Structure formats: C-alpha cells, structure tokens
Amino acid sequence: MDNKKINRRVKYTRMGLKDSFIKLMKAKPIRRITITEICEEADINRATFYSHYTDQYDLLRQIEQELVDDINEYLESYRFNEDESQFLQMMEKIFEYIKENAEVFTVLLSENGDRNFQKDVMMIVWNRCKDEWAAKKSVREEIAQYMYTYVASGCIGIILKWLQSGMDKSIHDMAVLVSKMTNQGLSVLV
Amino acid sequence: MDNKKINRRVKYTRMGLKDSFIKLMKAKPIRRITITEICEEADINRATFYSHYTDQYDLLRQIEQELVDDINEYLESYRFNEDESQFLQMMEKIFEYIKENAEVFTVLLSENGDRNFQKDVMMIVWNRCKDEWAAKKSVREEIAQYMYTYVASGCIGIILKWLQSGMDKSIHDMAVLVSKMTNQGLSVLV
DNA sequence: ATTTAAGACAACGCATTGTTGATTTTTTAT
DNA sequence: ATAAAAAATCAACAATGCGTTGTCTTAAAT
Numbered sequence: 001m002d003n004k005k006i007n008r009r010v011k012y013t014r015m016g017l018k019d020s021f022i023k024l025m026k027a028k029p030i031r032r033i034t035i036t037e038i039c040e041e042a043d044i045n046r047a048t049f050y051s052h053y054t055d056q057y058d059l060l061r062q063i064e065q066e067l068v069d070d071i072n073e074y075l076e077s078y079r080f081n082e083d084e085s086q087f088l089q090m091m092e093k094i095f096e097y098i099k100e101n102a103e104v105f106t107v108l109l110s111e112n113g114d115r116n117f118q119k120d121v122m123m124i125v126w127n128r129c130k131d132e133w134a135a136k137k138s139v140r141e142e143i144a145q146y147m148y149t150y151v152a153s154g155c156i157g158i159i160l161k162w163l164q165s166g167m168d169k170s171i172h173d174m175a176v177l178v179s180k181m182t183n184q185g186l187s188v189l190v
Numbered sequence: 191m192d193n194k195k196i197n198r199r200v201k202y203t204r205m206g207l208k209d210s211f212i213k214l215m216k217a218k219p220i221r222r223i224t225i226t227e228i229c230e231e232a233d234i235n236r237a238t239f240y241s242h243y244t245d246q247y248d249l250l251r252q253i254e255q256e257l258v259d260d261i262n263e264y265l266e267s268y269r270f271n272e273d274e275s276q277f278l279q280m281m282e283k284i285f286e287y288i289k290e291n292a293e294v295f296t297v298l299l300s301e302n303g304d305r306n307f308q309k310d311v312m313m314i315v316w317n318r319c320k321d322e323w324a325a326k327k328s329v330r331e332e333i334a335q336y337m338y339t340y341v342a343s344g345c346i347g348i349i350l351k352w353l354q355s356g357m358d359k360s361i362h363d364m365a366v367l368v369s370k371m372t373n374q375g376l377s378v379l380v
Numbered sequence: 381a382t383t384t385a386a387g388a389c390a391a392c393g394c395a396t397t398g399t400t401g402a403t404t405t406t407t408t409a410t
Numbered sequence: 411a412t413a414a415a416a417a418a419t420c421a422a423c424a425a426t427g428c429g430t431t432g433t434c435t436t437a438a439a440t
Contacts (some may be wrong), residue, residue: 009418036397045420046396047398047399047420048418050397050399051418054398111306115301138380139378139379146348146351146352146359147376150344150348152347154344156343157343158339160339169336183376184374184375185341185370185374186323186341186373187375189326190328198438199437224426224427225427226427236428237388237429237430238386
C-alpha cells in the first residue's frame, strides 16, 4: 500500500546525519571527519550511525546516489524540444539543477568528493545524449568511447570551476560555452 | 658544492616508504592504508616515518610532486618543432612519459588519487600551451580560463581511460585524438 | 677520527573504532 | 486502544592506530 517503506523516524535520523556530515565536509576533508564527530554534531548515538551506514564513505556514497537519482528524475520531468540540440537544452537544465543545489555540489565535486560521483554525473549526460551523437557517428565505437570520456570530463571540470568561481556566469552562458566546447573545441577561438 | 643535499640513507628510507605505499595503494584505497602498515611493509620504524612525513596524504603529495617535477624536466629536455602544433607534440611526449610510468600513474590518477594531482598534471600542459593558444585568442581572458579548464579536464579524463583500458591504443593515436578533440571537439564526428 | 645526522626501538597516554546487550521510545498492525 | 515490531538510546568493551618521547645504535660527512 504505502510505498514509503522507510518510516519518518528513520528518515529523520538519516537526515540529521547527512546534514551534520555535509556541514563537516565544508570545514575539512572527509578523511579528517570521524564518525564520533558526525554523531556529536547530529546529536545521535554512534551505535545508531552504524545501524544505517558502515562508515563516512558509505554515508557519502548514499548522499551522492540520492542526488544522482534526483537529477535524473528532474530531467525526466522535462520535455526537450526535438528540433534544437538536446545537449544544449540538457546542459541548461543541469546547470539549473546544480545552481539550486550549489552548496552540496560544491562540497561533493571538490577535492574532498570522490571520483565515482564525478563519473556518475558524467554518465547522466552521456546516457541521454549518446543517441543524438551516435546518429552522426563516423568512427568506431571504441574511439567514440574515448571521445565521450573527454567530453564528459571536460564538462565536469568546467562545472566545478563555475561553482568555485561563485557562479559568476549565467546558466545560459555556461550551457552555451560547454556546448560550443563540446561540439567545436578550441576552434571557436578563431 | 654538492647539490644532492639529501644523503643516500635518507633517500633509501624514503624510497622504501614510497614503494611500500604504492604497493598498498594498488590493493586498497588510501583511507584504508595505515601508517603502521606502510612501515611494516617497508620494514621501517614508525617513528622514522613521522620524521619524514606527517601522514599518508603528505607522503602521497610528495610522490606526486616529484612526478610532476620530473615530467616538466622531461619536457624541458625536448626541443619542439616550431612549425607543427606544439600541443600535439607535447601530448605525444606526455603519453610517452605516462606509458613509461604507467604503474604509478594508474594508481595516482584513479579514484584513490586526489584531485590536486589531476590539476597539477593539467597545469603542465596548460602552462606550456597557453602562449600558442593566446595568439589566436578572440575571447576575454575570463572565458578563456573556462575553456582551458574544459580542455585540461578532458585530457586527464581521456588519459585515465587509456590507462584503465590497458593502453590499447598507440601513443601517437592517442595524441592525435586528444589534439583533435581539443581543437575541434565532437565536430570531427561529421 | 670525530662530529653530525638518521634510524631503531620500546613505551606512553589518548582517541576512534566497531560491537555488544539491555532499555526506552516510536511506529505499525490488529 | 493495545500489542507486537522496529528503531534509537546508552554505557561499556577490547582492539587498533595514533603521534610523540627519550635513549641507544649505526651510518655519513668533514
């Protein structure tokens, strides 16, 4: 009947731990964050932490996973215009989402965050654009894989820089820039 | 007189610790590597470790720094042909260097490695090519910064994929691919 | 050969860890 | 409303790793 299998109490406890953790992540690298600390901050017993997560890294991964699921849901809800470049439209939405969650993204994508999260975020774009790109594909799948890797890494890099520069450029400008770089590379300079 | 300020003994001890550490890095994430473990493996007293490094992360950073310095030296020694694209030539040399040190690069650039090292490696290329790029620059410095970030991140991403694919493509092919992506983006697909 | 620096070793108090079992509180199902 | 189930609390545990100390031994530089 009720698909919210997790009851309020559990949800609330986890929320407390997550908030406390993000707060600490802003202040110091994850390796310096102890479970004891997280629990003190959240005012939750340490044994309770262990009944939900195995360690800090497990907690981090779960936070990341929820975020990835949420972006996907967010993109799902949006109908893209078939005529325009899907990539550009999607990047706009992604920048939009990231801006709305700038705080947590800054923490998770920065040096403290782990590379798997980067990969997951890259995969969101890649999975949704591969059809568009595949249409005009003239190289072997193997080579194409390398190209997508380049593109996805470039996107993450630029997103991170944008966050660290205090989101000084507009969402639209950024989406256009990323789109241009992806499609034309540095040749746009000339 | 003698510019090798560090005597043999120190050098040897540090080498032991580094080797031991790299060995452990292959097996598990850095957060699971204890100093006790490093010292046991290297058969060096724990107190000795502390007289050289503050912790695992300090040791890692020093290994990385030495590698970065070494690449720079390696590139320095090589005269580039002014007529051709400096970027392409430099990428060839970098792929060459990485292949020669594939083992350690695989470890340091993978999920266990830290983002600062990525950045450092990116900076090597960027510092040596910015003049070439600046010549044809038609955008504001501010925007250019974003573009370089994209490119540098893309390069690292593709290098890492290459390493993880067991360096299945030749150095030359990779250099050409990276160069194409950087200069023309996905438009090479058409 | 003498001085200087590096490393070995044992020992320390301290913090964090992961787990336990008993107890209380909240949620859910009847 | 009440009983049963699930979740969180708490205190206590041994184990491990931490970082530092002082003393002693060994190697290197002059």
